[in-house]
Every structure is written in C-alpha cells, then in structure tokens.
Amino acid sequence: MGQPHAPVPAHAVAPPHPMGPPPNGMVRRPMRRPRPRPYPRRSAFPAVTVIVPTRNEARNLEIVLPAIAAVRPAVHEIIVVDGHSTDDSIGAARRTLPWVRAITQTRKGKGNAMACGFAAATGDVIVMFDADGSADPAEIPAFVAALVAGADFAKGSRFAKGGGSDDITLLRKTGNAGLNGVANALFGTSYTDLCYGYNAFWADLLPLLELPDVNAPAPEEGMLWGDGFEIETVLNCRVAAAGLRITEVPSVERQRIFGETNLRTFADGTRVLRTLLAEHRRAERRKNDRAQR
Numbered sequence: 525m526g527q528p529h530a531p532v533p534a535h536a537v538a539p540p541h542p543m544g545p546p547p548n549g550m551v552r553r554p555m556r557r558p559r560p561r562p563y564p565r566r567s568a569f570p571a572v573t574v575i576v577p578t579r580n581e582a583r584n585l586e587i588v589l590p591a592i593a594a595v596r597p598a599v600h601e602i603i604v605v606d607g608h609s610t611d612d613s614i615g616a617a618r619r620t621l622p623w624v625r626a627i628t629q630t631r632k633g634k635g636n637a638m639a640c641g642f643a644a645a646t647g648d649v650i651v652m653f654d655a656d657g658s659a660d661p662a663e664i665p666a667f668v669a670a671l672v673a674g675a676d677f678a679k680g681s682r683f684a685k686g687g688g689s690d691d692i693t694l695l696r697k698t699g700n701a702g703l704n705g706v707a708n709a710l711f712g713t714s715y716t717d718l719c720y721g722y723n724a725f726w727a728d729l730l731p732l733l734e735l736p737d738v739n740a741p742a743p744e745e746g747m748l749w750g751d752g753f754e755i756e757t758v759l760n761c762r763v764a765a766a767g768l769r770i771t772e773v774p775s776v777e778r779q780r781i782f783g784e785t786n787l788r789t790f791a792d793g794t795r796v797l798r799t800l801l802a803e804h805r806r807a808e809r810r811k812n813d814r815a816q817r
C-alpha cells in the first residue's frame with residue numbers, strides 16, 4: 525500500500541466550466557485561468573500580472589489588450605479594473621481577450637482602481653499599465669528585468685536617458701519637474717519622473733504599501749487618501765520611505781489613441797503636492813515611532 529494521498533488543496537480543484545457541461549460528445553477545452561499561486565515568489569522567471577485601470581476606454585482596450593497579450597515572455601494575467609465606465613469597457617475587454625480578468629473598482633478614482641487590481645493579482649510581479657494606448661507593452665520585459673536584477677520597484681521614467689513622451693504638455697512637464705524636486709528633497713530620492721503611471725514591483729511588497737482598504741466605505745464627500753491620481757506619488761513616497769531599491773526604467777510615452785485624459789492638471793497637481801507633504805509627515809511619524817520602540 526502506498527502513502528495515503530495528501531488532501532487536495534481547494535485551489536487545485538478545477539471549478540465547473542462557466543458555460544456549463546459541453547453538449548454530448550463534445551470536449552470543452554479548459555479556459556485559460558491564472559495558475560494557482562498561494563504566495564508571490566521572487567525568481568528569475570516571475571509570473572507577471574498587468575493591471576489596466578479603465579474609465580471609458582473600450583476602443584483603446586481593443587488595441588491595447590491584444591498588444592499586451594502578444595508580449596514575450598507571455599504575461600501570467602491581465603486584470604482590467606473598471607471605474608464604472610459608460611461605454612461597456614468591461615464587455616469590450618472580454619470580447620477582445622476572453623482570458624482577461626475584468627473587475628469593477630469599489631470606490632472612485634484611479635488609485636482605488638489600482639488598489640483593487642493589486643488585491644486581485646496572483647502574479648509575482650505587478651505591472652501598472654494605462655489603458656489609453658500611451659504605454660508600450662514591449663517595455664514590460666525591461667521592467668521585469670530591472671526587478672529580476674535586484675530592484676524592488678521599477679519606476680518608469682519619460683525623462684531618464686532613452687525615455688520620452690509624445691503625450692505630455694509643457695505645462696504638465698513643468699509641474700512634474702517642480703513636484704519631482706520637492707519629492708527628491710523630502711525623500712532623498714533621485715526620481716526623474718514622479719507622476720508617471722507605468723511602474724512595476726514585486727507583489728510581496730504589497731503589505732508594506734499600506735494602501736487604503738479596498739473594502740472601506742467611500743466617504744460621503746471627496747475621496748480617501750490614495751484613491752485618486754496621486755496613487756503614483758503615494759507609491760513612490762512609500763517605497764522610498766521604506767528604503768527599498770528603486771531602479772528607473774526609461775519609457776517612451778505615446779499619445780492616447782482615443783478619448784481624452786481624465787486628469788485635471790491643476791487640481792491633481794495640487795493634490796500631488798499635498799500628498800508629498802502628507803506622506804513626508806507620515807514617514808517622519810513612522811521613523812519616530814520606530815525610534816521610541
């Protein structure tokens with residue numbers, strides 16, 4: 525008699541096919557679904573999750589999703605996180621790429637969408653990827669390579685050597701440069717592009733980032749800290765404050781294909797500045813707490 529079988533873990537049992545049993549005599553091929561990964565791992569060949577936040581990006585998704593799926597080595601999963609779009613972005617995503625995972629965010633704002641995507645991710649590496657066609661999927665392997673080479677956080681930069689932008693206005697470029705200077709002075713970093721949405725990091729950092737709970741109720745007015753466009757800043761501040769290894773990856777931002785930006789230059793710029801100050805206070809508080817223990 526052999527050894528008794530170990531109990532089969534719940535995640536190893538294939539759930540019933542969502543379309544039900546196949547008609548007589550037909551075999552239904554299993555749908556592609558993420559491999560079960562009980563915990564993220566650091567390895568030379570990490571499983572890559574791409575998080576794509578969308579707010580009315582149906583037409584862009586039809587172009588962007590197949591382009592991400594064509595990247596080699598292939599990504600492990602793509603999660604579209606929708607912000608209550610009125611153009612059926614989720615339907616477009618599913619029609620374009622049947623194995624995409626599409627979820628709806630729990631509150632408002634790009635930051636909340638990203639936090640929802642991070643919480644749903646099953647890969648070892650998480651890539652933040654805008655849906656508007658401005659990010660080039662062919663750069664994903666460079667982000668992953670920076671992480672495999674030892675970085676904790678791979679930060680896309682349009683202003684590092686080899687980077688560029690077809691999409692940024694002079695006003696936003698100037699604002700970004702000013703905000704960059706403030707961030708570097710406060711956090712001792714050498715960031716060249718604070719407000720850029722194309723970044724990647726090891727999924728095991730997530731607990732350290734302490735992002736707003738995706739299940740927390742939405743406030744009656746305004747948004748929770750970190751739920752808006754300031755998400756990139758929050759991440760950049762927290763990885764710096766935690767002393768993590770940051771590598772900048774040159775990135776070329778292209779023009780959005782269809783539609784218009786959801787960003788409001790002045791309102792969101794002010795919010796980024798407030799975030800830098802708030803995050804600096806938070807980092808100082810943490811440092812003092814640690815020193816007292």
Ligand SMILES: Nc1nc2c(ncn2[C@@H]2O[C@H](COP(=O)(O)OP(=O)(O)O)[C@@H](O)[C@H]2O)c(=O)[nH]1
Binds near residue numbers: 581608629634
């Ligand atoms: N889910 C979700 N996605 C958002 C929200 N706001 C912006 N996005 C997405 O975030 C990405 C970047 O937004 P975009 O408007 O292009 O800003 P810009 O790239 O800074 O000009 C796009 O894919 C948007 O569809 C939001 O509130 N919720």
Ligand SMILES: [Mg+2]
Binds near residue numbers: 654780
């Ligand atoms: Mg954009």
